[in-house]
Amino acid sequence: MRIHRLLVSAFAVALAGVTLTPIVGVTRGETPEGCLLPNRAMTMYVEELPRVDGKPRLGYGLTPDSASYPGPTIEMLEGECLAITVVNDVSAETLLELRNDPVVGGGDADDPLGVSLHTHGVKYLPSSDGTFENDSIVPVGGSRTYVWYAQPRVRLPNGLIGPGTAGYWWYHDHVVGTAHGTGGTASGLFGALIVRRPEDPKPDKTFVVGFGPDATINLRKYPATDCDPEQPIPSNSCYVATEGELVEFAVMGFGNDFHTFHLHGHNWANNRTGLLRTTLDPVDVVDNRTLGPADSFGFSIVAGASVGPGDWMLHCHVQLHSDSGMTTFLHVLDEDGDPLAPMPVPLHDH
Amino acid sequence: MRIHRLLVSAFAVALAGVTLTPIVGVTRGETPEGCLLPNRAMTMYVEELPRVDGKPRLGYGLTPDSASYPGPTIEMLEGECLAITVVNDVSAETLLELRNDPVVGGGDADDPLGVSLHTHGVKYLPSSDGTFENDSIVPVGGSRTYVWYAQPRVRLPNGLIGPGTAGYWWYHDHVVGTAHGTGGTASGLFGALIVRRPEDPKPDKTFVVGFGPDATINLRKYPATDCDPEQPIPSNSCYVATEGELVEFAVMGFGNDFHTFHLHGHNWANNRTGLLRTTLDPVDVVDNRTLGPADSFGFSIVAGASVGPGDWMLHCHVQLHSDSGMTTFLHVLDEDGDPLAPMPVPLHDH
């Protein structure tokens, strides 16, 4: 049975209004089936950032100056096709240092030095795989265009439906340090990819939480992740929202360890969005979830719903991890934008 | 966008008949939004129990004499609001010993000594968080009232539905040993919280299974968990049911290790209750499930359905764990309440 030729993009019409402007450097035949040509383009710069504890740190950025870890959150709508030109500004010396690092290195000396962009969840040709095996890396000083297609759900001839690509995914390097990008991800080359359907909730804020090597959250540990409860300043690892905002979390794991993501005072449905569409949905509801390397999930919550403003802990629930600093906060400000009001005291009666 | 003020408790009417009797010590404004005042109250005593291998053991109990690990199973219906007054009968000496324990301790010497009650899944104000950060612990010799609200599903203005709080949760200490309760949970301060919806199955029996540190089930190992197959006596780690009973399991993990919960001869749907409401439900069916620290889930099964009475193993499927004693049984008695009848022999033909 050959199904491929009969695939029907029954849902592609949902993307009415997308302008199919040709992207420089990508021609027909170089895109996944269903994407005639990319309708969007961006450039991602891979940069060296200040070292931490003497170890290299790298980041993806939409500009060289804004490179960071995690990298920029990329949002797509199912049906869209995105061309990303990656520019490699990392020196051969640094890449060699990571390849020779006894902890995150060990790659084959015969492989070329470079960085790459490998993504989860969406469709891409082998030439956009971001691996040595598919000869799709970005050499030192070079650039390369990757094409991602957020394929919608497709009807198969047997009446079943391919699941599409909407979800909370992540992208990362696959060639720095080792052929699996162990040194690249550990140095900061990771970020969130969120693919939506038109009917999905539109969040007020999006927070990216990467549970990484050495019990870190986005490669930081408490107190480095901390933000002053009296005057919290939002950062890549300091999550600040106002009561009543719809905030979404995009969570991913990487490295070698397994973690459990836990958030105090809030919970979510264990499905694609964290919210329900019918009251009969039998899905389980969770506030703690196992997160293995490269697992990713996301959910939307109303910040402080029922529980109000406050400093809500967000931590790995592996005790050794949380005890060693794998913890931060979701600071929910009151509706005037102020931090937690003084707590009522009378619950003490001793 | 501010959603919070528009939340409508569309399902709160499901709780008709709940008497909203004021609870001593809790006044309006000290409860999560949606709970005007708690409709139920209980007292939980935190007690020292006989040491095991020289290490302290603690337990929650509805009376001082009935404290145990796991603690009492707390059941709520969505819509209910529960006030729990926790009395701390644990000595400062024992709490200090746990803080200084090299395995489960290491907390900050500046933090006060005490115990707490932190819960998963339901709603609570910061003052009921049970953490140092939210100044919500119970000092030595003191007491404190925690308020939990089993928020029902709520409609959001965008047509989506907040998932409510029904589920198999757990509660635990968050301040003994370390700021994450590593010493408290490892000593026995944990128990099950089950939040139901009106339409949920009503089990004949509920079994709590905590997969804890050192490859223990509710802090016990085989053969300590064992019960005589000839005359099994139900206990906190000896699960005995009669063929045909609807039994539910409330399962939780804690400590540092990941486990897989496996039950012989029975399986369940991987959703909120383990059972289906329609024959079209596409959910996966499992008899083995990964359980990370603070993960919790539950399910209902008909004991012995199709497979009959017998000694059905319940164990962690991590081989090192099961081989070192992380195993017990679900003993299913026949309908007369007797253990497994002699097995038919003729299946051997050697």
Add this chain to the structure above:
Amino acid sequence: MRIHRLLVSAFAVALAGVTLTPIVGVTRGETPEGCLLPNRAMTMYVEELPRVDGKPRLGYGLTPDSASYPGPTIEMLEGECLAITVVNDVSAETLLELRNDPVVGGGDADDPLGVSLHTHGVKYLPSSDGTFENDSIVPVGGSRTYVWYAQPRVRLPNGLIGPGTAGYWWYHDHVVGTAHGTGGTASGLFGALIVRRPEDPKPDKTFVVGFGPDATINLRKYPATDCDPEQPIPSNSCYVATEGELVEFAVMGFGNDFHTFHLHGHNWANNRTGLLRTTLDPVDVVDNRTLGPADSFGFSIVAGASVGPGDWMLHCHVQLHSDSGMTTFLHVLDEDGDPLAPMPVPLHDH
């Protein structure tokens, strides 16, 4: 409440046409309730295979000569009842060697030597449990008949529905090395059991992926798992499909370690089959999934859908595991059966 006697096999009629031929050696009363007599029978031989690194390797086979690891994939339809006669051709010396192996052994010297067949997901009497505890092993030189019943979904009196047994399961030894089969599974005694419903997709190919001890895929490591990209030859760890084929993966974990299963270029719904039946299904879509010991899942994908032919990596995403060889490929041939055509080059613009 006793539900058992009221169970109604409302869905058993779905199995119209199954001939209930009596199986030699199995009589009424020796089968799970709902299975009057097995309607199918097979013989499984347990054989010694060539050693690897000096360690014993064992396999299940439908004939002595075809024994392999993983063993033969067993497919059942819900409603079927299968009798499997297991013949133990493994020597006492080898079984004793595995029991004394410091890594995978340590079983009780008082237990008899033998092998067994324990399965997940389907129904079986204690006499088909495959454990010492239920006296259901196959002694050296002996044979034993196990009966498995793929119970359909059943309506319970309370309106709920038992979940049936359709799923991607696995079978394995439970008595070699230790009372939990640590030595048996580590030596090769495992295989896939797939239970279908009539409406499930019919795959063109089925691939079994066992993530086992020592970061192996079906007990092999790259490059042993590898197959020549220029001329890939399908094997137990070299997955080769043609573009457009509907291929299913049956994935299982065993041993002590946790893994994450990742496949490049493809994804699937996180439900029982990997495909959807309605476009409104809120299930999450994944391409990476945590896999603990004895966890199993499966899914169907259209090989190369949208992404075309190519060498698609399939690996554990725990970096230490993939870096040490826990990786292979799904080779998707083009519609003429040829390997990946040369890749388009112009995406490079450096």
